[in-house]
Amino acid sequence: MVVNAVEINDVCVKFNKHPVLQDINLSIEINDFLAIIGPNGGGKSTLLKIILGLVTVDQGEVKIFGEDPGNPSNPIGYLPQHVSFDPDFPINVFETVLSGRYHGFFKKYSDEDRIKVTDALREVGMLEMQDRQMSQLSGGQMQRVFIARAIVREPKLLLLDEPMASIDPEMQNSFYNLLLKLRERMAIVLVSHDVGAVSSHVENIACLNRKLYYHGAVEYAASSLEKMYKCPIDLLSHGIPHRVLKKH
Amino acid sequence: MTGILEYSFMQNAFLAAVLVSVACGLVGTYVVIKRIVFISGGISHAAFGGIGLGYFLGINPIMAAIPFSILSSLIMGITSKKVKISEDTAIGILWSFGMAIGIIFINLTPGYVPDLMSYLFGSILTVPVNDIIIMFLLDLIIIITVLLFYREFQGISFDEEFSQVIGMPTTYIYLLLLSMVALSVVVMIKVVGVILVIALLTIPAAIAKQYTYKIGHMMILAVILGIILTIGGLFVSYIFNLASGATIVLVLSLGFICSSVIQKLRNAL
Numbered sequence: 001m002v003v004n005a006v007e008i009n010d011v012c013v014k015f016n017k018h019p020v021l022q023d024i025n026l027s028i029e030i031n032d033f034l035a036i037i038g039p040n041g042g043g044k045s046t047l048l049k050i051i052l053g054l055v056t057v058d059q060g061e062v063k064i065f066g067e068d069p070g071n072p073s074n075p076i077g078y079l080p081q082h083v084s085f086d087p088d089f090p091i092n093v094f095e096t097v098l099s100g101r102y103h104g105f106f107k108k109y110s111d112e113d114r115i116k117v118t119d120a121l122r123e124v125g126m127l128e129m130q131d132r133q134m135s136q137l138s139g140g141q142m143q144r145v146f147i148a149r150a151i152v153r154e155p156k157l158l159l160l161d162e163p164m165a166s167i168d169p170e171m172q173n174s175f176y177n178l179l180l181k182l183r184e185r186m187a188i189v190l191v192s193h194d195v196g197a198v199s200s201h202v203e204n205i206a207c208l209n210r211k212l213y214y215h216g217a218v219e220y221a222a223s224s225l226e227k228m229y230k231c232p233i234d235l236l237s238h239g240i241p242h243r244v245l246k247k248h
Numbered sequence: 249m250t251g252i253l254e255y256s257f258m259q260n261a262f263l264a265a266v267l268v269s270v271a272c273g274l275v276g277t278y279v280v281i282k283r284i285v286f287i288s289g290g291i292s293h294a295a296f297g298g299i300g301l302g303y304f305l306g307i308n309p310i311m312a313a314i315p316f317s318i319l320s321s322l323i324m325g326i327t328s329k330k331v332k333i334s335e336d337t338a339i340g341i342l343w344s345f346g347m348a349i350g351i352i353f354i355n356l357t358p359g360y361v362p363d364l365m366s367y368l369f370g371s372i373l374t375v376p377v378n379d380i381i382i383m384f385l386l387d388l389i390i391i392i393t394v395l396l397f398y399r400e401f402q403g404i405s406f407d408e409e410f411s412q413v414i415g416m417p418t419t420y421i422y423l424l425l426l427s428m429v430a431l432s433v434v435v436m437i438k439v440v441g442v443i444l445v446i447a448l449l450t451i452p453a454a455i456a457k458q459y460t461y462k463i464g465h466m467m468i469l470a471v472i473l474g475i476i477l478t479i480g481g482l483f484v485s486y487i488f489n490l491a492s493g494a495t496i497v498l499v500l501s502l503g504f505i506c507s508s509v510i511q512k513l514r515n516a517l
Contacts, residue, residue: 052413072415083407089281090461091406099403102414106396133461153414 003066005030005157005187006051011060013046020046022211024060030156032187033179035198038208044191045081047208048159051189052078065156074157077150077186079143081161087135093145094130097121100149120148124178139166140175151182158182160190164198176201257373261482261492264375267383268439268448269474271432274394276453276474277467278425282405285450287324290339291426292433292445294320294346299367299442300353309367310379310434314386317430320346325426329419347442370441370493372482383435390428390435394467401425402463439478440493451500452477455507477503 006028013021021043028034036044049055050062053070064074097120101113121127124144134142143166150158160179167175179188179201192198198205207213279288298316302309324342328335354361366374375383394401400421403411412418429449436445456469481496488495 054409054412076413078410078413080407080409083410086281086283088457088461089406090457090463090466091402092461095402096406099399099406099411100414102399102403102411102416104415105400109399149410 002030004028004063005032005065006189007061007063007066008050009061011050011057011062013043013050013055014058019210021050021208024208024212026206026212026215028157028187028189030187031183032189033183033203034187034189035202035205036189036191036208037195037198037205038193040193042193042209044193044208045161048078048161048189048191051157051159052076075153075155077153077155077158079146079150079158079160079163081165081191083142083146089134091134092130093121093126093132093134093137096134096145097148097152100152116152116154117148120152121145123151123181124148138168140168140171143167143175144178147178151186155186157187157189160188162192163190164192164194260375260377260380261372262479263380264372264383264439265478265482266475267380267387268436269452269471269478270387271383271390271435272448272452272474273456273467273469273471274390275428275432276449276451277456277463277470278401278405279429279449280453280457281463281466282425284426284429285446286336287321287328287339287426288429288433288449289446290324290343290346291317291321291430292437292442292449293343294324295430295433295437296351296367296442297346297349297353299437300350300357303357303361303364304353308378308382310382310437313434313437314431316346317433318427321426321430322423325419325423329422366441367437368441368443369491370437370439370444370496372439372478372492372496375438379438383438386431386435390431393424393428397421397424398463440496444493444497447497447500448474448478451504455504458507458511473503 004027006026008024008026011021011024012019024047026047036047038044046055050057051064051069053068053074062069064071064076067074094117097117098109098113101109101116118127118130121130124147126141126144126148129137129141134145137145143163147160163175164172179190182188190198190202202218204216205218206215279285295313295317297320298313299309301316302312305312320342324339327333327338327342331338354364363371363374365371400411400416403416404418404421404425408418408422432449433442433445436448440448452470452474453466455473456466460466460469477500478496481499482492484490484499485492485495
């Protein structure tokens with residue numbers, strides 16, 4: 001039997017006695033390309049943080065590749081929603097990605113680590129900017145560097161929190177192409193509040209607003225989305241002049 | 249002018265300036281890039297409690313300040329992470345609590361406290377040899393710690409959440425960094441005093457940050473700037489017979505203003 005990347009059973013999370021997530025059951029397979037969609041404040045980032053082990057659950061069980069979350073050996077790559085660093089923090093692109101290869105106390109980065117960094121930067125198309133200061137990059141370029149920092153650990157699961165928020169619309173397609181390339185070697189889970197923007201690219205979606213309303217193929221999601229957002233939803237993508245839905 | 253170098257108190261003052269600059273260059277760099285200036289201000293003021301305790305117990309106030317400031321830095325660090333009050337509230341409370349404790353201890357100490365002002369406002373010309381040795385040892389601890397934990401300090405300064413995800417015990421590293429702030433506060437107390445420590449801890453690093461994009465370079469540049477500006481301040485205070493701690497801080501501030509103006513002009517051209 002193949003172990004799922006993520007196995008979440010009957011999970012509840014409360015912040016200050018206020019339920020943020022309730023009765024969540026979710027399995028993510030090792031080759032999934034899943035978008036978690038839902039309104040702001042619906043618990044999407046919290047769900048990612050549970051998978052990462054940054055938030056502990058009040059009830060239920062979470063297994064990441066069969067192990068407890070928060071184990072540093074879990075092969076997870078992570079792109080945070082906001083990296084709230086000082087805009088002129090003294091660090092360049094190469095060093096930023098190298099920090100993703102961290103092995104533990106007193107362990108220096110090896111030549112192999114540097115080769116992996118070069119590979120990751122080449123993959124996201126940022127190799128020629130490796131000596132640039134982070135503050136000199138555009139939002140989209142910064143995002144690519146942070147993706148490189150996530151994949152340089154060679155993860156089997158890549159978590160992206162609102163990856164589209166800081167990217168210009170014209171850059172989004174090339175960003176999705178990058179994700180399509182990456183998904184050949186890892187499961188990808190991305191979180192977004194923008195239904196139309198993601199639904200034409202991913203394979204499965206999960207609709208989350210405190211509870212999980214739907215999890216499955218994109219084509220059949222419309223009615224659940226309406227229930228969740230409490231208004232009609234048109235699964236049309238902004239800026240792309242064709243219908244997103246496949247025939248069904 | 250060179251004549252003043254022959255006095256032994258002047259030689260001590262120069263040594264103190266160099267030792268102070270090492271601490272402020274290394275730790276100040278993290279204070280500036282991790283934006284923990286306010287918590288560092290809290291630690292430096294709380295250290296005054298240790299000074300008072302030292303007087304009360306009849307031991308070297310600098311020695312008493314070491315455990316006291318480390319303890320207060322740990323309390324501030326833990327409170328800001330774990331307790332549900334806002335970080336700046338916690339810092340504000342410990343800031344004044346430490347000063348108050350120091351004043352009470354000094355009240356309770358029998359007799360007149362002669363050099364109290366030197367701990368409040370600094371007195372680089374009266375740093376005794378014993379204190380120079382303590383400062384040297386603390387500098388050594390700071391240098392070794394920064395060399396050993398360079399990657400971790402960079403990680404939590406840049407992106408704490410990501411560092412936690414890749415397996416750094418970020419809370420412990422943060423507490424270690426705050427302890428380094430506490431130690432460098434102790435190194436600096438004799439030179440500029442608890443009230444003005446924050447200037448030394450931030451200004452050389454803030455100037456250095458305008459000229460480099462590498463943490464290591466920033467540290468070296470901040471150490472050099474610290475030495476130049478501190479000794480410059482020492483000369484100015486000697487020539488005009490002004491309070492040394494305050495003059496050093498004025499020279500540091502002027503240095504920062506000049507550097508910022510130069511940067512603005514360079515960018516405008």
